[in-house]
Amino acid sequence: MAWDFESDRSIYSQIIEHFELSILSGELLPGAKLDSVRELASQASVNPNTMQRALSELERIGLVYTQRTNGRFITQDLSAIENARNNFAKKHIIDFLNRMQSLGLNKAQIIDLIEKYYEEDLQ
Amino acid sequence: MSNILECKNLRKQYGKLVALNDINLELPEGKIIGLLGPNGSGKTTLIKLASGLLVPSSGQITVGGNAPGIESKKIISYLPERNYLDNTMTVNQLIGFFGDFYPDFNKNKAVDMLTRLNIDSARKLKTLSKGTKEKVQLIMVMSRNAKLYILDEPIGGVDPAARDYILETIISNYNEDATILISTHLIADIESVLDDFVFIKNGEIVMQSSVDKIRDEQGKSVDALFREEFKC
Numbered sequence A: 001m002a003w004d005f006e007s008d009r010s011i012y013s014q015i016i017e018h019f020e021l022s023i024l025s026g027e028l029l030p031g032a033k034l035d036s037v038r039e040l041a042s043q044a045s046v047n048p049n050t051m052q053r054a055l056s057e058l059e060r061i062g063l064v065y066t067q068r069t070n071g072r073f074i075t076q077d078l079s080a081i082e083n084a085r086n087n088f089a090k091k092h093i094i095d096f097l098n099r100m101q102s103l104g105l106n107k108a109q110i111i112d113l114i115e116k117y118y119e120e121d122l123q
Numbered sequence B: 001m002s003n004i005l006e007c008k009n010l011r012k013q014y015g016k017l018v019a020l021n022d023i024n025l026e027l028p029e030g031k032i033i034g035l036l037g038p039n040g041s042g043k044t045t046l047i048k049l050a051s052g053l054l055v056p057s058s059g060q061i062t063v064g065g066n067a068p069g070i071e072s073k074k075i076i077s078y079l080p081e082r083n084y085l086d087n088t089m090t091v092n093q094l095i096g097f098f099g100d101f102y103p104d105f106n107k108n109k110a111v112d113m114l115t116r117l118n119i120d121s122a123r124k125l126k127t128l129s130k131g132t133k134e135k136v137q138l139i140m141v142m143s144r145n146a147k148l149y150i151l152d153e154p155i156g157g158v159d160p161a162a163r164d165y166i167l168e169t170i171i172s173n174y175n176e177d178a179t180i181l182i183s184t185h186l187i188a189d190i191e192s193v194l195d196d197f198v199f200i201k202n203g204e205i206v207m208q209s210s211v212d213k214i215r216d217e218q219g220k221s222v223d224a225l226f227r228e229e230f231k232c
Helices: A012-026 A037-044 A048-060 A077-102 A107-121 B041-048 B071-073 B091-101 B105-115 B130-142 B160-173 B187-193 B212-219 B222-229
Strands: A064-067 A071-074 B003-014 B018-030 B032-034 B060-064 B076-079 B148-152 B177-184 B196-201 B205-208
Touching: A012 A048, A012 A077, A012 B212, A037 A048, A037 B160, A048 A064, A107 B212, B003 B041, B003 B076, B003 B177, B018 B041, B018 B177, B018 B205, B032 B041, B032 B187, B032 B222, B041 B060, B041 B148, B041 B177, B060 B071, B071 B076, B091 B105, B091 B130, B105 B130, B130 B148, B130 B160, B160 B187, B177 B187, B187 B222, B196 B222, B205 B212, B212 B222
Parallel strands: B032 B177, B032 B196, B076 B148, B148 B177
Antiparallel strands: A064 A071, B003 B018, B003 B060, B196 B205
């Protein structure tokens, strides 16, 4: 089953996000082995070169590491994962705040609304 | 990185009709490239020039540094838009035929792919459905160890499941030294598989870029860009 991609930004960045989410949500556990580039490209239905570039970037930011002969693994460095979680949250919160501000809401109103719907959603 | 295919001032006329006008094009090694354009834009003419089925009216085309001929045909694996195989052959005979013809044909690979599709290789081609025949043809073409694969409309007339299979076959058989040139007008289906694309319109190249570059710079898919560029 191919992954879903938005049409308004690069496939490369969406592959990276897909892995980040899988790692942060615990779907991919620390130390888990990744499939080969070719298999992953096949599963995602994307260009193998693009998959390769995305994995290199994940390696650069420390979420994935390569063991010379064994392949690629998810990092076991929990602080790197925590770091990625913060960055991910930050990015989405800024997006969200920008959208709320464009609706004309100020900080106090946004916080009120968050509290209101946070409670409702939990019940 | 060197180029697998180069065109210099390439021109092709059929009588008075200009099919390709002054094409200058370089396709690098190791990429999956979409040749995209509406019907009648010159895609198949360009492909037939590359595979040596047509001769240029003027200008040059080279594949791996050679003009189309014996040498270039050794390194090109070509899937024409039409079914060109002998319908009275069995799939087994076809495998033998390809093996005799092309030293780089990997018989095991072909058998393996056919087995995974549950295609009975004792059957004659004429007893297979259209979609299955197209898959068999693609399997033959992708089982060669070529430098340049040219696939003319490989996803044209097949159902969505078969289309997924075809894309999957292309991805899983791709090796990073080879280039795959795929002509199609069904861009949305194939966009995520491409590195680069070439837009061709009325016999001229109007754009050559990478899929992710367009998405990053313009915030839209190549499919959306195509619809704007070729709006009727």
